[in-house]
Amino acid sequence: MLSATSDGEHSSRSATVTALLARRPMKRARDDETEQHLQESCVSLLMRHQNTPELLLEITSHHKIRSISCDGYEGLEHNTGIHTSVLENELRRRSEQMGVPVALLSARVLLENIEDLITQTDTNTEHVLLNTKQRSDVCALLKSAQALMSAGIFSPELLWQEYWKLQPVLEVIYHLHTHNILTLDFMLERDAAVSAWITDQLKALCASMNTTPDDQQIRHHILSTVVCVLVRRAFEDSAHNLSQTCCWILDSMISWLLDSLSVKGTETSAAGFWVQVFDVSVFGGCVSEDTLQRFFTHTLMRVFTYRPIYKVSDVIAVQSEWSFAKTLPLLTALFSKICLVFSVECVLSQMQQVLETHEVNWRHILSCLSHLLIYHSQTQCCLTDLLSRLLRSAFDSYDVEKMITLFLLARQASLEGPAVFPPYSDWFKLSFGGSSGYHAKGKKSTVFLLKFLSDLVPYEPPQYLKVHVMHPPYIGGKYRSLLQEYITLAKTRLRDLKVSLEETGIFEVVNGSAGVVECPAQQDVEKAVTLFMTTNKIPATVIEASIFRRPYFLSRFLPALLSPRVLPVKSDARMVFIEALRKADKIPAALYTSYTESCRRETYRQKEGVCESSEDDHLLVLQEQFLHLRRMMTDGATDGDVCAQLSRISLTLRNVRADEETGSDVITLNRDSPDSAHAAV
Numbered sequence: 001m002l003s004a005t006s007d008g009e010h011s012s013r014s015a016t017v018t019a020l021l022a023r024r025p026m027k028r029a030r031d032d033e034t035e036q037h038l039q040e041s042c043v044s045l046l047m048r049h050q051n052t053p054e055l056l057l058e059i060t061s062h063h064k065i066r067s068i069s070c071d072g073y074e075g076l077e078h079n080t081g082i083h084t085s086v087l088e089n090e091l092r093r094r095s096e097q098m099g100v101p102v103a104l105l106s107a108r109v110l111l112e113n114i115e116d117l118i119t120q121t122d123t124n125t126e127h128v129l130l131n132t133k134q135r136s137d138v139c140a141l142l143k144s145a146q147a148l149m150s151a152g153i154f155s156p157e158l159l160w161q162e163y164w165k166l167q168p169v170l171e172v173i174y175h176l177h178t179h180n181i182l183t184l185d186f187m188l189e190r191d192a193a194v195s196a197w198i199t200d201q202l203k204a205l206c207a208s209m210n211t212t213p214d215d216q217q218i219r220h221h222i223l224s225t226v227v228c229v230l231v232r233r234a235f236e237d238s239a240h241n242l243s244q245t246c247c248w249i250l251d252s253m254i255s256w257l258l259d260s261l262s263v264k265g266t267e268t269s270a271a272g273f274w275v276q277v278f279d280v281s282v283f284g285g286c287v288s289e290d291t292l293q294r295f296f297t298h299t300l301m302r303v304f305t306y307r308p309i310y311k312v313s314d315v316i317a318v319q320s321e322w323s324f325a326k327t328l329p330l331l332t333a334l335f336s337k338i339c340l341v342f343s344v345e346c347v348l349s350q351m352q353q354v355l356e357t358h359e360v361n362w363r364h365i366l367s368c369l370s371h372l373l374i375y376h377s378q379t380q381c382c383l384t385d386l387l388s389r390l391l392r393s394a395f396d397s398y399d400v401e402k403m404i405t406l407f408l409l410a411r412q413a414s415l416e417g418p419a420v421f422p423p424y425s426d427w428f429k430l431s432f433g434g435s436s437g438y439h440a441k442g443k444k445s446t447v448f449l450l451k452f453l454s455d456l457v458p459y460e461p462p463q464y465l466k467v468h469v470m471h472p473p474y475i476g477g478k479y480r481s482l483l484q485e486y487i488t489l490a491k492t493r494l495r496d497l498k499v500s501l502e503e504t505g506i507f508e509v510v511n512g513s514a515g516v517v518e519c520p521a522q523q524d525v526e527k528a529v530t531l532f533m534t535t536n537k538i539p540a541t542v543i544e545a546s547i548f549r550r551p552y553f554l555s556r557f558l559p560a561l562l563s564p565r566v567l568p569v570k571s572d573a574r575m576v577f578i579e580a581l582r583k584a585d586k587i588p589a590a591l592y593t594s595y596t597e598s599c600r601r602e603t604y605r606q607k608e609g610v611c612e613s614s615e616d617d618h619l620l621v622l623q624e625q626f627l628h629l630r631r632m633m634t635d636g637a638t639d640g641d642v643c644a645q646l647s648r649i650s651l652t653l654r655n656v657r658a659d660e661e662t663g664s665d666v667i668t669l670n671r672d673s674p675d676s677a678h679a680a681v
Helices: 007-028 032-047 052-060 080-098 102-120 132-150 156-164 170-178 184-190 193-207 213-235 243-260 269-278 289-305 312-322 329-339 344-357 362-375 379-397 400-415 424-432 443-459 462-470 477-496 520-535 540-548 550-561 573-583 589-607 617-634 639-656 676-680
Strands: none
Touching: 080 102, 080 132, 102 132, 102 156, 132 170, 156 184, 170 184, 170 193, 170 213, 184 193, 184 213, 193 213, 193 243, 193 269, 213 243, 213 269, 213 289, 243 269, 243 289, 269 329, 289 329, 289 344, 289 362, 312 362, 312 400, 312 443, 329 362, 344 362, 344 379, 362 379, 362 400, 362 639, 379 400, 379 424, 400 424, 400 443, 424 462, 443 462, 443 477, 462 477, 520 550, 520 573, 540 550, 550 573, 573 589, 617 639
16 A cells, blocks of 8 residues: 555655644643633634524433522521532532533523423413512522622523523513613613513503502512613613614503503503503602603603594594593593603693694693693693794794694683683684784785684584684774675584574683583573672673673573572572663563562472472582592692592583583572572582
8 A cells, every 4th residue: 555655645644644643642731721712612602693402401401400499598698608609619510520611501500490480380460470489589599690690600691592582571580680680781682572572571560460569569660670771771872772672662652551541441450550650759760850851751742643543623523522521530640740840831842842743643632731721720821822822823824734723722721611721702802803913914814814714614513603703803894794704604504503693692601612511591690690799780791682682682681580589588689680670671571570470489389398309410420529629628639639620520510401502611500590400509
């Protein structure tokens, strides 16, 4: 064989063999430095997405280490150093025996023990929370892991790689974070799918129905911890690589909350739990004030612009259903918490900015405005300034969208009653009833206003049409024909709706609520008597009505004034007013005679004990509401809470006479009315 080989080839092969033999002893003689280098290379190789689970399974399947076990947790606080030392020595021994890095081995051992603990019994609430024993055991495990980390023989990153491939439990993640073994920031950075997982886990956490004090406490701790991390990363530094990810999670949760509030009666306890996120106390000192304000500003923007499904025509028709008294409690609670960190001016400024730049959810916008009016006394002044600016800007640029915003905001404010904002009729007269108004500057301004009002006619509730007809805008003589065209159109629409202007009171005050306001004639009587007693003169409005609105005066006003009752021994305010009208020849003699006879019959009927009574569910509700109001005032409730309760009482009072035509913000009750509901109230 050798003779068949050339000298050159033999020499080359001999040199190669010689070189190999010469190097072999050097490769065999490994020192500590070379061994450490190999271990580091091994870890680096495993970190490059190798099939770690199969490798670990092959290494540990027959020799599982149970040095970290729940059996030795009793008294661990007093023997932590001994336990950790024994565990460290065992891990190092097994690591050397198996030939794998000790950090890799310790991570696998910890994970196996966690798996065993969680699978011993089912976890609470769809794998979101642990039970009490699991919680205690996992925390003890993590204390051992902390000690191993301090000793440099534990790899959190390898633990995460393995745990993420299983079905993680939110509470375990929370404990890993609070023990500073694996932070939420690290987990979010490692895998894009973590954001969707955290969102689902947060929803499940909110939906959990645990009732024990420990469970409730841990729920709040988890919620606070996770949200603080998300808010800090999303709004503290917009350039941070997790900013968009964390913002997406928070946006997903607020969308989930608003979805649950989209239909009345669908609020859930889960949604209520997430509303607690907006308590300032949740963040403690973990989030700076500026960061918190950016988060709340962003959330308010999301609420205002969430699913802008309402057309303006729909909003005009159903706006009265969005008053404070009819708003879902959770939506009110959400606004209460978000607006707490802002001034009223700031909220209204944000609202205006959103209205000018985005499609909005009008229900949320208007509900928020009602909340501000009820709970913040300075809102009326701030809103009046905003409406003035909108009015000027709308006519400066002839902007229809600003006009729509102007009218909707003014009408929403008037829904809450004259205690917090002037009635709509007063606002309309103040804005358009004078010759100095923006609409009276020229033909273009006049045409702009009348065209806008005309375009609203097909969608307007009758209450607003009646205001526009009875208190029309001031229009110069040259353009009166344009105003007459609008009034004719509005009257035609009222006839189509079967609403008669003759039924409208002479002291008409309209708040926009449809179909549930006190009889206008009765309201007129009460106002006329009050004015008469103040000035000792018959109000000019009553005199004008007796001349220019005689059908209403004779068929509505006088019958309401002359309703039969038991006359007092000493003349009261109403009797004095009636006598003044009779002397002024404003009451026909036959009608006055009929009134006095009816009063005598009523007196006789009362003496004979003939009385009627009626039951009304609204009266029971009203009684409870007044009792609650009395308790609130006795306990020193805030002005906002008292106003909110008064708003609810106002709605119930209107419902007492729900069959009568709407026409006023003021609820007028006549104790001497034939209707026993008045006396009961």
